Amino acid sequence: MTSAATSTEPRPDVIQLDGVTKKFGSAPPALDGVTASIRGGEITGLVGPDGAGKTTLIRLMTGLMLPDAGTIDVLGHDTRTDAARIQAEIGYMPQRFGLYEDLSVQENLDLYADLRGLEKADRPAVFDELLTFTDLKRFTARLAGKLSGGMKQKLGLACALLKKPRLLLLDEPGVGVDPISRRDLWKMVEALMAEGIGVLWATAYLDEAEACDRVLLLNQGKLLYAGLPSGLTERVAGRVFKLTGIAGRRRTLLAHTLDEKGVVDGVIQGEAIRLVLKEGSDPAALLPGDAGADARVVPTAPRFEDAFVDMLGGGPGGRSKLAETTQARPAGDGRPVIEARGLTKTFGDFTAAADITFDVPRGEIFGLLGPNGAGKSTTFKMLCGLLKPTLGEGRVAGFDLRRDGAEARNRLGYMAQKFSLYGDLSVTQNLAFFAGAYGLAGARKRERIALMTEIFDLGPHASLNSKDLPLGLKQRLALACAVMHEPEALFLDEPTSGVDPITRREFWAHINGLVEKGVTVLVTTHFMEEAEYCDRISLIDRGRSIALGPPDALKARVATPENPDPTMEDAFVALVQSSNERAAA
Amino acid sequence: MTASASSTATESRRASARRLVALIRKESLQIIRDPSSILIAFVLPAVLLFLFGYGVSLDTVRTRVGLVIETQTPLTQDLAASFQASRYFDVAIARDRRAFEEDLVLGRVRGIIIVPATFTTDFAGQKNPTIQVIVDGSDTNTANFVQNYAQATVANWAAMRSAETAARPPPINAEYRFWFNPELKSRNFLVPGSVAIVMTLVGTLLTSLVVAREWERGTMEAIMATPVSAAELLAGKIVPYFLLGLTSMTLCVIIAILLFGVPFRGSLLALYALSAAFLVPALGQGMLISAATKNQFLASQVALMSGFLPAFLLSGFLFEISSMPTVIQWITLAVPARYLIQSLQTVFLAGDIWPMFLRDIAIMLLIGAIFFLLAARSTRKRIA
Numbered sequence: 028m029t030s031a032a033t034s035t036e037p038r039p040d041v042i043q044l045d046g047v048t049k050k051f052g053s054a055p056p057a058l059d060g061v062t063a064s065i066r067g068g069e070i071t072g073l074v075g076p077d078g079a080g081k082t083t084l085i086r087l088m089t090g091l092m093l094p095d096a097g098t099i100d101v102l103g104h105d106t107r108t109d110a111a112r113i114q115a116e117i118g119y120m121p122q123r124f125g126l127y128e129d130l131s132v133q134e135n136l137d138l139y140a141d142l143r144g145l146e147k148a149d150r151p152a153v154f155d156e157l158l159t160f161t162d163l164k165r166f167t168a169r170l171a172g173k174l175s176g177g178m179k180q181k182l183g184l185a186c187a188l189l190k191k192p193r194l195l196l197l198d199e200p201g202v203g204v205d206p207i208s209r210r211d212l213w214k215m216v217e218a219l220m221a222e223g224i225g226v227l228w229a230t231a232y233l234d235e236a237e238a239c240d241r242v243l244l245l246n247q248g249k250l251l252y253a254g255l256p257s258g259l260t261e262r263v264a265g266r267v268f269k270l271t272g273i274a275g276r277r278r279t280l281l282a283h284t285l286d287e288k289g290v291v292d293g294v295i296q297g298e299a300i301r302l303v304l305k306e307g308s309d310p311a312a313l314l315p316g317d318a319g320a321d322a323r324v325v326p327t328a329p330r331f332e333d334a335f336v337d338m339l340g341g342g343p344g345g346r347s348k349l350a351e352t353t354q355a356r357p358a359g360d361g362r363p364v365i366e367a368r369g370l371t372k373t374f375g376d377f378t379a380a381a382d383i384t385f386d387v388p389r390g391e392i393f394g395l396l397g398p399n400g401a402g403k404s405t406t407f408k409m410l411c412g413l414l415k416p417t418l419g420e421g422r423v424a425g426f427d428l429r430r431d432g433a434e435a436r437n438r439l440g441y442m443a444q445k446f447s448l449y450g451d452l453s454v455t456q457n458l459a460f461f462a463g464a465y466g467l468a469g470a471r472k473r474e475r476i477a478l479m480t481e482i483f484d485l486g487p488h489a490s491l492n493s494k495d496l497p498l499g500l501k502q503r504l505a506l507a508c509a510v511m512h513e514p515e516a517l518f519l520d521e522p523t524s525g526v527d528p529i530t531r532r533e534f535w536a537h538i539n540g541l542v543e544k545g546v547t548v549l550v551t552t553h554f555m556e557e558a559e560y561c562d563r564i565s566l567i568d569r570g571r572s573i574a575l576g577p578p579d580a581l582k583a584r585v586a587t588p589e590n591p592d593p594t595m596e597d598a599f600v601a602l603v604q605s606s607n608e609r610a611a612a
Numbered sequence: 613m614t615a616s617a618s619s620t621a622t623e624s625r626r627a628s629a630r631r632l633v634a635l636i637r638k639e640s641l642q643i644i645r646d647p648s649s650i651l652i653a654f655v656l657p658a659v660l661l662f663l664f665g666y667g668v669s670l671d672t673v674r675t676r677v678g679l680v681i682e683t684q685t686p687l688t689q690d691l692a693a694s695f696q697a698s699r700y701f702d703v704a705i706a707r708d709r710r711a712f713e714e715d716l717v718l719g720r721v722r723g724i725i726i727v728p729a730t731f732t733t734d735f736a737g738q739k740n741p742t743i744q745v746i747v748d749g750s751d752t753n754t755a756n757f758v759q760n761y762a763q764a765t766v767a768n769w770a771a772m773r774s775a776e777t778a779a780r781p782p783p784i785n786a787e788y789r790f791w792f793n794p795e796l797k798s799r800n801f802l803v804p805g806s807v808a809i810v811m812t813l814v815g816t817l818l819t820s821l822v823v824a825r826e827w828e829r830g831t832m833e834a835i836m837a838t839p840v841s842a843a844e845l846l847a848g849k850i851v852p853y854f855l856l857g858l859t860s861m862t863l864c865v866i867i868a869i870l871l872f873g874v875p876f877r878g879s880l881l882a883l884y885a886l887s888a889a890f891l892v893p894a895l896g897q898g899m900l901i902s903a904a905t906k907n908q909f910l911a912s913q914v915a916l917m918s919g920f921l922p923a924f925l926l927s928g929f930l931f932e933i934s935s936m937p938t939v940i941q942w943i944t945l946a947v948p949a950r951y952l953i954q955s956l957q958t959v960f961l962a963g964d965i966w967p968m969f970l971r972d973i974a975i976m977l978l979i980g981a982i983f984f985l986l987a988a989r990s991t992r993k994r995i996a
Contacts, residue, residue, distance in 0.1 A: 089837045115839040125834020129645045130638065141634030142838040144627045186834075 040064040041194045041225040042088060046097035049083055057083045059248040060097070065241075067193070067225035070216060072239030072256070074230055074331075076527035078498050079245040081229040082122065085198050088227070089119050102193055115144075118192035122199050124183030128172030132163055132182055135171050139186040157185040160215060175400065177208025184215065194225045201230055202525075205398025205553060206596050207603060213238070231525045233332040234555070234596065244335065246527065251338055260329040263303055263337050266291070267329040268310050270300040274319020278539040285345030285536075287313060292333065292342040294532065295539070296559045297579035303333045303341075332528055332556075342532040348482040350540020353513065356389065357545070362425060363388050364516050364547035365410060369419035372405050379405040381570045382419070385563075387516075387547050392538070394561035395551040396599065402570040403551045404520070410549065411518050412436050424515045437466065440514035442505050442522055450494030454485050454504055457493050458511065465512035479507040499530035506537060516547045524554040535560055555595040566602055573606040631840050635848025642822070643852060652818045653860045657810035661864055664802040665872045675758060676702045678712030678721045682729040687736075691727060694769040700761045709746070716746065723747040723758035756932055800875065803868040804956040805929035808949045809920070810864050811887060814857040815894025816901070816919035817912065823849060823902030824911040846988065850895050857891045858884065868960075878959030882969055886955050889973040889980075893948040894919070896983025903990040923949035948976050 042065040049058040058080045065071045073081050086092040088101055090110025099106045101113045119125075126135055136157070140150055158164045161181035166174065171182060180200055187195060197216070201209045213235075216226050220240075228239065236242045237256050244252040244259065252259050273280055281300050285293050289308030294301050304310060310324045336342050363386035370383040380402040387393040395403040408414040410421045412432040421428045426435035441447070448457050458479055462472045480486050483503040488496060493504060502523070509517065517538070523531040538560070542548055550557060558564055559578055566574040566581065574581055582593050585601035593601070643649040679695050681688045684707075695703045704721065706712060715721045726744040734741035743766055747758050826832040835845065865883065868874045897919055905911045925931060926940065927949035933941055944950050951972035958965055 086833075091833065091836055111839065111841070114837055117837070119834065119837040121830050121833045121837075123830035125831050127638065127642065127831055128829070129642050134638070134641060138634050138638050139838065142631050142835065142840050144630070144839060183834075 039067055041067045041102055042227070043100040044084075044097070045099075047084070047087060047094045047099055048096040049080075049087060049092070049094050056095075056248050058087070058094075061245075061248075061250045062097075063243050063250055063253045065225060065227055065243075068220060068223045069240040070220050070226045070228055070238075072228050072230060072236040072242040073245065074233060074236040074239075074242050075245035076231055076498075076530075077525035078247075079527075080248040081231075081245055082198055084245070085119075085196050085227065085229060088113075088196060089117065090114060116193050118187035118189075118195045120183045120187045120195075120197050120200060122202065124179050125186070126171040126179060126183055129170060131168050131170050132174070133167040135182060135186060136167075136189070140189050143190040145190050153189060157188060160218075161185045175208075176204045177211070180204050180208060180212060181215075184212065188219070191222075192224060194227070195219065196227050198229050199231065200228065201232055201235060205401075205603075206555075206600050207398070209235075210600060233335060233528070234330070234594070237331045242331075244338075246339065251335075256331060259334040259338075260331060261334075263291075263329045263333045265326070266304045266306065266308075266337075267327050267333050268302045268304065268313075269296070269325045269327045270302060270313075271298070271323050271325055272319065272321035273298065273300065274322065276543060278543050282345030282347070282536070282539065282543075284313060285342070289313065292336040292532070293345070294342075294535070294556075294559070297577065297582065299579075301327070301333075303329075303337055336528050336532075339527075339529055342529060343536060345536055345539075347537045347540030349510065349537045350544055352478060352482065353541060353544045353546070355544045356515065358389065361388075364424055365393070365549055366422040367406070367410060367419070368421070370406060370409050370416050370421055371418035372402075372409060372414060373417045378570050380409070380567075383565070383567070383572055384419075385565055385572070385575060387549060387563075389547055390542055390545045391562045392542055392548040392550060392560060394558050394564040395549070395567055396553065396558050396564050397567035398553060398603070401567045403567045405570075406567065407518065407520060407549070407551045411439060411441055437512070438514055439516040439518055440509035440512065441518045441520075442509040443520040448493040448501065448505055448508065451492055453490050453492055454496070455480075455489045457504060457508060458485075461508035462511050467512060475511050479511060483507045498526055499533075502526055502530060502534060506534065510541070514546070516549065517541065519548060519550040521552050521554060521557070522550065523557060524552065531556070555599065558595050566599065568603050568606055569610075574602050627839075628841070628844060632844050632847055632851075635840070635844060636851050639822075639848060639852040643856060649818060649822070649856075653814050653856050654863060656813060657806075657860050657864050658867065660806050660809060661803065661867050661872075664806045665868075674702045675700060675722045675761075676704070676720065677758060677762070678709075678715060678724045679703045679705045680709045680712065680724060680726040681705060681707060682727065683732060685732040687732045688727050690773070691731075691766070691769055694772075695725070695765055698761075698765050700765070723762070725762050756935055800961060802929075803864075803872055803874045804960040805927070805953045807861055807864045807868070807887070807956060808890065808927065808929065808952045809923055811857050811861055811890055811952075812894055812919050812923040812949060814853065814860055815891050816898040817915040818856075819849065819853045819895055819898030820901040820905075820911040820915045821908055822853075823899065824906055824908045827902070827906035828908055842988070846899060849899065853895060853898075854888075854891050857894070858887060861887045874960055876960055877963040879964050882959050882964050882966075883956070885973060886952060886959065886969060889976045890948060890952040892980030893976055893983055894980075896980045896987055899987040900983050900990065903987055922947045926950065927953050929953050946979065948979050951975050 044061050044063045047058055047061040048056055050056045061084065073084065075081055083092065087094055087099055087106065090101070090106040090113050093107055102116050104112045106113060127138070130138065136154060140153075145153060158167065161184065163178065163182060163185070166178065171179060174182065184197075184200070195216070200212055204212075216228065220226055228235070230236065236244070237260070239256060241254060242252065242256050242259070243250060270280075270284075277295060277298065277300055281293055281295060284290055284300065284302065289305045290302055290313070291305055292303040302313070304313070310326075313324065365387040367383050367385050370380060371378070372380045383402075383406050385393065395406055397403045405414065409416045410423065410428070412423075412428045412435055415429070423435040424438040426438070428435050449460065452460065455476070458476045459472070462476055467475055480489065483506070485500075485504060485507065488500060493501060496504065506522075519538075523534050526534075538548060550561065552558060561578060563575065563577050564581060565572045574584070578595060581602065582595065582598045585593050585598045587593075590597060643653075679692055681692055692703070692705055695701055704712070709724055709726055712721055712724045716724055724746040726746070728742065728744065731741050731743065733739075743762070745759050745762050823832075826835070865876075869876050898915065901914045901918070902911050905914060923929070926933075926944045926947045928944070929949070933944050933950065936944070955969050955972045958968060
């Protein structure tokens with residue numbers, strides 16, 4: 028995924044932003060005085076968490092929106108006066124690809140070729156080239172709505188490229204697309220860049236930023252950094268370490284370590300703990316006595332996210348008030364809290380999940396990882412009793428979901444990525460509703476609501492409607508609603524994808540704390556950072572579990588001499604590909 | 613220089629035409645493939661037509677009324693017999709109106725028809741004889757019909773009497789409102805009216821839905837970021853739905869004439885000219901709604917409230933405009949369906965009356981122009 032664009036000659040700017048500010052209503056500005064430039068022949072990453080202002084900035088560049096203050100110059104034209112000229116020269120792929128789902132692949136191409144004024148004589152050659160490039164030749168007659176996420180994304184790209192643009196704007200092309208398709212797309216975009224096209228690639232995935240030639244880092248509408256990705260990671264050079272060979276509970280250790288003065292940031296990474304230290308801190312001094320004899324502090328290469336968190340002033344502490352007020356659960360009889368036995372679900376002749384089997388013992392985090400449409404949501408829904416399995420059985424806290432579904436559901440808390448909150452109810456009303464839904468009443472209900480409000484610091488926002496809350500607060504509220512009734516098991520559906528790294532750390536500090544108290548967690552995600560928090564992972568592809576084990580073991584399985592320390596994403600891609608090869612053979 | 617400038621202009625006109633054709637082709641493909649478009653444009657109109665053709669009848673069948681004959685004479689008895697023989701009324705006879713006053717309040721009779729004591733002498737003396745009709749005003753529809761049918765019955769009676777006696781009867785206060793619908797069949801004017809409802813569905817509801825859908829699915833954003841202009845975008849939506857509106861109107865008219873035997877006394881030119889003129893405000897309203905809401909649910913609600921319901925209730929389709937409160941009558945002046953319905957009923961039941969049609973067409977185009985002006989203002993190539 029690396030690209031070598033270190034040509035000595037400075038390339039001309041294709042976009043110049045000067046003091047760009049955009050406000051919507053009375054909310055804080057979506058963009059606040061952004062000044063930057065974007066060069067041709069490079070991939071510029073527009074990086075930032077959801078709500079940072081990425082989409083707004085791209086729309087401003089297309090001339091479809093006008094800034095409240097400042098100017099934007101795209102390919103030498105001002106967006107205020109010359110939007111039409113800009114739109115004739117750029118390619119733009121919006122977040123949902125801009126495809127007509129009831130038109131076929133070829134009809135979509137024809138439409139955009141007409142709209143972009145591609146000469147009839149040139150079409151056969153251009154279509155042929157793009158269809159080969161995107162590997163869609165076999166599907167020209169298929170309706171766009173019937174394509175997979177990755178194929179839609181490629182078709183969207185092809186439509187944006189019909190009349191070779193000088194500048195290509197891609198708004199989060201990786202969202203909702205599995206890592207394999209993401210890598211394919213990246214390769215295509217690199218090929219374009221080589222032809223001199225300037226590419227702007229917006230993403231919430233910080234690991235994608237590292238592969239860009241240059242990055243613009245946005246957070247809450249402000250430009251935090253502009254320049255080479257290495258320039259940002261250099262900030263934390265020599266300050267990033269991995270704590271390996273930990274003997275005891277690594278989550279407890281992390282919580283303690285985060286409260287140390289010299290620590291800026293820390294996260295669980297498989298069996299290890301990844302730490303960013305303050306300038307001048309002694310890593311050796313950090314190694315606590317209870318870490319065990321084999322514990323080592325190993326320097327490691329900094330990543331973009333380390334630098335981002337450092338830039339934001341460091342991550343939150345390791346304490347979780349939620350966990351502190353939670354009663355430790357007795358070890359019990361050693362029976363797993365969540366059990367899946369040959370779970371199978373078919374819809375007509377389509378098998379969404381086939382023979383999924385795993386156990387989650389008390390106090391463990393188990394992850395279901397897989398591309399979109401692989402069957403992880405189906406499995407997840409069968410285990411919370413929302414879907415009846417066609418075959419097999421599922422148990423939560425010993426209750427069979429088929430026979431005692433209600434009992435089982437009372438013992439689990441559920442939080443979805445889309446945050447299953449009622450947007451038109453206030454924070455307090457949401458809490459009260461979920462308390463009631465989980466059967467709390469009277470003094471106990473008041474007590475729990477007050478406690479949740481205090482723990483998650485929701486007091487100042489109590490009367491706001493939940494749809495008006497910033498993303499981070501919404502997430503806290505959703506967690507508060509899910510743990511109100513002190514569930515034995517927590518079901519998390521992509522709980523932190525797209526949220527900023529600070530909010531994600533706060534969230535996982537709570538989860539880690541709860542797990543130490545004996546709560547069992549099942550999480551589904553296609554977000555690799557979330558997978559690192561798990562004790563064990565089941566990799567799901569095409570409805571089947573193709574690999575099961577601790578994250579580090581899965582990574583070790585795909586390690587090669589060229590890539591001795593693969594990331595979770597490397598492991599994912601390699602395992603899915605080899606499973607596909609086996610299936611094809 | 614000028615030559616190259618004019619060739620550039622020709623070039624850009626050609627490109628613009630090509631974009632427009634592409635948009636229209638895309639929209640047509642979508643209409644054909646989207647079951648909901650077919651549903652709204654063809655199935656719903658047929659259902660509506662069958663409902664109004666067979667299910668709903670505003671004809672009063674044997675409405676119970678009280679007939680007060682204040683003075684018994686052969687003449688008034690003859691008139692009473694005529695009421696008793698009417699298939700519209702179930703008549704009770706008394707000599708004093710007080711006999712029915714309570715019944716009217718309780719709804720046991722729908723109206724009281726009074727033949728006053730002076731009727732016989734006035735009739736003989738050619739002194740403008742009058743009958744009095746008291747109706748329950750809380751049910752305007754029934755009241756209207758009682759009133760009109762009573763008048764019709766009296767007029768019929770007078771005509772028959774004059775034929776028998778060969779004497780010219782004095783005019784009896786009878787405004788013959790059903791000139792062009794001599795059978796007094798409500799179907800004959802409901803069916804033309806429902807054509808207007810159907811075109812409102814296609815023009816306003818369907819159009820606002822499909823534009824809002826493009827906003828929701830993000831295709832509007834992608835299309836706007838191409839060289840396409842706002843005018844081309846608008847035209848690309850309007851042309852297909854204009855044609856679709858005329859098609860489903862044609863379907864309705866065919867059903868109305870062949871299946872329901874509604875007379876068609878005007879010309880096809882008048883029918884299409886009026887329908888085309890009506891589609892201008894209907895489509896304009898649809899475009900305005902979708903540009904303002906950008907959300908299918910909201911668009912459908914607004915289209916129903918501001919397009920469909922007024923076309924139903926305030927157009928003279930179901931309820932007589934002249935019997936509405938004055939303020940509501942003023943409001944109906946802004947309802948385009950009102951002009952279409954009165955003209956269409958004329959086309960079907962009377963024939964071409966061009967001065968009336970041209971006036972109505974002009975008013976509909978004017979309302980349409982206002983909608984389009986507003987819609988064009990809010991459909992600049994901007995997302996927010």
